[in-house]
Structures are given as structure tokens and as C-alpha cells.
Amino acid sequence: MPDSPRRRRRRASVLLALLAPSALAAGCGGSSGPVTLTVLAASSLTEVFAEMGVAYHQANPDVRVRFEFGGSQEMAARLSEHDRGDVLVTADTASMDEAASHLSARRAIVTHNLMTIALVSGNPKGIRGLQDLTRPGLRIAVGAATVPVGRYARQVFARAGVTVRWTSEEISARAVLDQVRSGESDAGLVYITDLRSAGATASSVPIPAAQNVVASYPAAAVKGGDRTRAAEAFVTWLTGADAQRLFAKYGFPSPEATR
Numbered sequence: 001m002p003d004s005p006r007r008r009r010r011r012a013s014v015l016l017a018l019l020a021p022s023a024l025a026a027g028c029g030g031s032s033g034p035v036t037l038t039v040l041a042a043s044s045l046t047e048v049f050a051e052m053g054v055a056y057h058q059a060n061p062d063v064r065v066r067f068e069f070g071g072s073q074e075m076a077a078r079l080s081e082h083d084r085g086d087v088l089v090t091a092d093t094a095s096m097d098e099a100a101s102h103l104s105a106r107r108a109i110v111t112h113n114l115m116t117i118a119l120v121s122g123n124p125k126g127i128r129g130l131q132d133l134t135r136p137g138l139r140i141a142v143g144a145a146t147v148p149v150g151r152y153a154r155q156v157f158a159r160a161g162v163t164v165r166w167t168s169e170e171i172s173a174r175a176v177l178d179q180v181r182s183g184e185s186d187a188g189l190v191y192i193t194d195l196r197s198a199g200a201t202a203s204s205v206p207i208p209a210a211q212n213v214v215a216s217y218p219a220a221a222v223k224g225g226d227r228t229r230a231a232e233a234f235v236t237w238l239t240g241a242d243a244q245r246l247f248a249k250y251g252f253p254s255p256e257a258t259r
Contacts, residue, residue: 040075042091048250071172089124092148113212141179141188153189
């Protein structure tokens with residue numbers, strides 16, 4: 001029996017229904033259903049991102065965010081590995097530049113930070129400022145020259161015109177802080193937000209604004225993956241009001257404070 005117009009329409013409707021899930025998956029970059037984003041992030045973001053992951057999932061129930069933390073250089077280098085993550089957030093633009101070939105063209109500066117002098121709890125050495133770090137016999141920890149916290153520390157010393165002979169170079173801001181908290185170092189230069197995580201286990205002395213440097217945190221999605229669109233949406237969310245309130249809650253300075 002030849003096909004009637006009604007039968008052809010019914011068959012076309014069934015075919016469209018069967019194809020719809022595949023078409024939706026293709027429109028979302030080759031995946032359907034819940035998405036899990038892997039964010040490679042600087043260690044100084046550990047506490048704030050833990051809360052942000054929960055907040056983002058509440059606002060976007062189909063997306064979960066898992067974080068892996070470490071030195072910015074280490075996280076950027078992982079993008080050349082097979083399982084390379086979906087979003088990169090570093091503590092400086094230089095680390096992001098080194099991974100540029102793996103990232104989408106759009107970047108966003110999502111927050112800023114400042115440096116401070118971390119001290120053994122109670123400040124038994126009586127350190128009052130950067131000049132005191134030049135005293136002989138002090139054990140000073142800084143970040144390595146290849147990581148953001150180390151580059152910022154060297155810029156601070158240069159601005160202050162002091163020559164500091166450090167005794168330890170570490171791979172991240174948290175590693176510098178751990179040196180001080182454990183008493184293996186008398187002092188170290190870290191981000192002001194790191195001191196919040198230390199609680200009573202470390203003291204600090206502020207660095208004058210004229211001698212301090214502003215740390216910028218860029219974020220970008222990894223290009224070419226199945227979850228690029230979802231990753232770009234997360235980067236955009238980091239610049240929005242909800243994320244910015246959380247950054248402020250965890251002590252990241254306002255834009256006005258970094259000028």
C-alpha cells in the first residue's frame with residue numbers, strides 16, 4: 001500500500017524523536033546528561049573554590065565541579081598530559097601564557113591578591129618588616145623563581161630595595177606557609193589569603209602598599225574538549241556577583257584595595 005501523507009508524517013515524527021537526544025548531545029559538545037568539570041587551580045584558591053564548587057552546582061544542578069590544586073606552573077604543565085582538565089586558574093598571567101596553546105582565546109581575571117610576611121606563631125624573632133628579613137641567621141622561605149608566589153616575592157624585595165638571602169625555595173604559596181607553620185622557617189612571603197587558612201598557627205606582618213605587588217588570577221577554559229562550553233560558562237560565572245562575594249568572604253582584596 002502506498003504511503004499516505006499522514007503515515008509519512010507519523011514516521012518522520014518517530015525518527016525525529018529518536019534523533020533528538022543525539023542532536024542535543026552534539027549541540028553540547030558531544031556529551032549529554034550531567035557534566036563534571038575538572039578545574040586545575042592555584043593552591044591559594046583551595047578554601048574559596050571548595051565553597052564555590054557547591055554554590056555553582058546549586059545554581060547549575062547538571063554540572064559538578066571537581067578541583068585539583070597545586071602550584072600554578074604545575075597545573076599549567078598538566079595541560080600537556082592526556083587527562084588535562086577543563087579549566088585552568090593560575091595566580092599570575094605568566095603561567096597562563098605558558099599554557100596558551102591549550103586554552104580558549106577568552107581569558108578572565110577573576111580575582112586579585114596581595115603579599116604579606118608570614119611568621120612563626122607569636123613572632124618569636126621580632127620581625128617587624130621587610131628590612132628585618134635581611135638579618136643574618138634568619139631562616140626565610142620563598143617560592144621558587146618559576147612559580148607566581150616566588151616571582152611576586154622577588155618583586156617585593158626589589159621594590160623595597162632589600163637583599164634577602166632565603167634558605168628555602170618552595171613550589172607553591174601553601175608550601176611556603178607550611179615551612180613557617182612547622183617552624184622550619186622563621187618567615188616567608190605568601191598571599192594574604194593564605195594567612196586566613198593558617199588560623200592561629202602563624203602570625204603575619206603587612207607589607208606597605210608602596211612595596212607590595214598585586215597578584216592577578218586569570219581563568220580560561222581548555223579548548224577542544226567535550227566540555228568546553230560548560231567550562232566557559234563556569235569561567236564567566238567566576239566573574240559574576242555570586243563568585244565575587246565568595247572571593248571577598250575568603251579575604252581576597254577588592255579591586256579598590258589593589259589600586
